[in-house]
Amino acid sequence: SYLDLLHSVKDTTLQAYEHQLYPFDELIETLRLKRDMSRSTLFDVMVLQVNTDVQLSGEGTGSLENVQVRPYGERFNTVSKYDLTFYFREDGDDISMLIEYNSDIFHAATIEGLAAYFKVLLRQMLLAPVKSLDENICHSILLTPAPPVRPATPADSMIASAHQKRLWFIDQFEKNYLYPHSPVYHNLPLLVRWNEQPDIDRLQQAVDDVYNDTDLLRSVVVTENNEPLSLITGADSLIVRTHHTPTPLSETGLAAWCRQIIEAPFDIDQPPLIRFDIVDNGNGYIFIITAHHLIADRKTLRLLYENIWSRYAAHSGAACATPAETGLYTDYVSRQRQMMEDSLAAASFYWKRKMVNAPVLVLDTDFPREHIHVYSYGCEQTLISGELSERINTFAAKYGSTRFLLLLSAFSALMQRYTESESVVLGTLYENRSLPGLKHINGPVANLLALKHDFSAKSSFLEVLTEVTADYTQSVAFSAVPFEQVVLDVNPGKDMSRTALFDVLVHYEDMTEDAGIDILELNMGLGKYDLNLLISLEDNILLTLSYNARYFSAQRMGQLLKHYTALLDAALSAPETAVGKLDYLSSTEKDYLRHVLDNSAVSYPATATVTSLFESQVAATPDNIAVVCGDTRL
Template identity: 25%
Template structure:
């Protein structure tokens, strides 16, 4: 049945665009069509732009069918939120709150900076047009002011943003490894990748993005690009890959830049954020997080293989995680049946496992949130991502469904208060500080909804993402998963100071068994879920 009326048609049009569908019916359900939290946020941003209506995320979960959602929207008064406008470039431009925290950490301990490097690698097979490659990277730098930013301290000790000129050019170092053969070449690739990922950045001078082009033969190259987190995030890497693809394609065929101009830059967002996030808006969000985290444990007390050192070293390692196709299908079906997202179900399992292993029935888990609720900033490269501290309480030994419902309610509440940067939450709740672990939480859960890398074809080239070295971690445990086709895959990153690899491999086995038990019998209490195969 086709949508009717202005609101239904607007919703259907946005769903078709976001979900890649040709048509949507009046009785279709957002999450059954493939919607998830990230797409839900983009949907709300589009509704704000199209209809001038401020829809809450919980409204979409409460009314996920198109007709019900249209009725809900029709009852909301239309509002006009202030647009993000270009800031005056003659004034000193402040850092965003998130940037300020990373800048402060860099001042405190520059050596720990490698933990905030974002290395990425692409293997390019085929005939490479090197001039088009350099031109594409130069253009991305010219387009995104954030990538040309440096952070200079003023006389009062506060940092401001300065920008290199648009034609500064991308710093690409060429390394010829074609004279090496077989294993020697692979060893050299690994060494070069590690050097590239670890080489320090100077925030006060820049550049804060750089690359190496490794030549293996006429028909094979590896492009390594490293960014500092203060100017980028996971979503930004996706933009970088898409724009690189479009620009390289155009330039290699002697065409002009096909990308639409950007209306604002990251520094405009930073200035807007400082102005908007104060007074009542700030107070209400701070109050929510103070209430949410009051009395939460300062430390997740997992059994460790080695005593926790007095100062966190950030040394990390990671192992692969794969949830088989059948289990993935069961987890998706379980989520849909209860009107929850896959992320909420994964959080239920991960928190249940951490609770069982630590013996604590109160667990706080961090998760990154894209923080791109405004359509103006969807296409910008920059450090937007925010961290939410999600608290899960298992005091009364809930059943699987009870736990999921608690997590669903808490997650939607957290999403409604996601504008306040995590660093301000930490300042507000004043946790017991320790150099031996991160504040508020020591375990993370990440679900990548944006497929990172993967296969991408360019004229005359086949691209595949390569695993870049990763020897640092901020947290004791960080589970990063991604929906790739039929299976959920990813990795478990862990602190080498605390855990041995064999222990982590056992933890992943426990998690798989627990997930299987959750979907097999959702009436079971958390304490009854097996961690070992019988």
């Protein structure tokens, strides 16, 4: 807490003052520190309490309101220059502070942000001195006002977002090395069932309207001086392709057939990075939008579909809803870049504190993990309906939670049971559209969030729910920091066989917002995670588990979904039970463990006595040693 810190600083400072006559140069010689010519000796930050010889202007207010910032050399040179020097002056109830900084390594905006954050943090600690430092620090970060957003410039239109830079880097590395083309696991699809035969001419008009009205759909990512640039290509017609299955296919067969269309590779520096297809299955139709994840997220595909459907209806003369106005993705990228430069340094503290040295979630695999991460798509689904779905709703309402947090907690508990780890690291996908102007924007706005749940097998399910809820809530509060920046800040150990920070993704979508759209869900296009669980929330709950088929079998993944629903059922029935005691195995699995794997049974003569068995062994091997005691053998 702040009080603990205050007492510690006081004790340390008083102890130092007792030895203030000890020469600093002699201390350095005694310590024999390794010299680093890029740094000051022993410390780089100086804190000084000063009197009137350091002029700090401004009227006092009884609090630390007067904070000045300036680079070294502007006014005085009373101290050797450090990276940062903090000067404090106390005048009665008033305190003033000056921060001097080395302008060779800090921007003025960075130090101004530090000063603003320092004021908020001090105020927060005075208001809640017994709270933990972590709580006060994180709360202060959220309260610190962000600098105003500067207007975008024409040059900003070519800047790639942090998300686009990551996908560009992956494409540069893996194309023609791991794969003969660009990786297809970033091909993001939306498949919508149509019962009626589409009017291809009207559909083509609607697609052309949307394609030419939306700059981002006509963008490509090119490489210039080893950096990605986003370029907008000219307007054109994008042909809606039609396909016919040889015979009417089942749901599973149709999904596999559509995958062949979806997984055709894109060239990210060549237009278009989006495709539109109609599949005629004989007894119905599938309209497919496939976009490279460079230019779209899952929400974008739904916005595009709504826009196309609206234009499609309009071309028939029918009344239709006017599509919501959207902002430009270039404005979003410009804003993100400014925030990363000006105001996200403090927010990055949260992610570094949480994720540094976070453990890897090691799951058993069916096939060996490759030294360099490769991917092949597999998928299993199950539906939670009826009584279990109702119990989930009732439980969430009773404990003031949400269905997603309840389901996330159950999945985290299952991962703990599978791995016996007391720190379960997962990822989630946050839509990230709460800020003004982002709700209907076209482009990859969604952000990946790293979740870390600390609990053991002895924790009750309610305790797990509390831990998961707190972590998710804080993670969302700091979601402005792009995932790519989090990875740079945390700087995890390099392991080319895994994805950064987490290998398991769990995310959800509220399908009630897409009422009237009949979606064939494949949960593709978000990357090459070991496991990627999509929770689609309607009256019932659809679980779509896509997985890396290079490492896991369909049988194991189907079993995982059964274990998940069984553990969820057990947790709802006994939420105060330790998660290590929640039963998720079927009777068949229990029988297999007892009677097949436990093969320790040995046949022996049921009527023989121990004495007779000993006599038989003596008769069979009379010269063998029977008893040893020290040097004596019999």
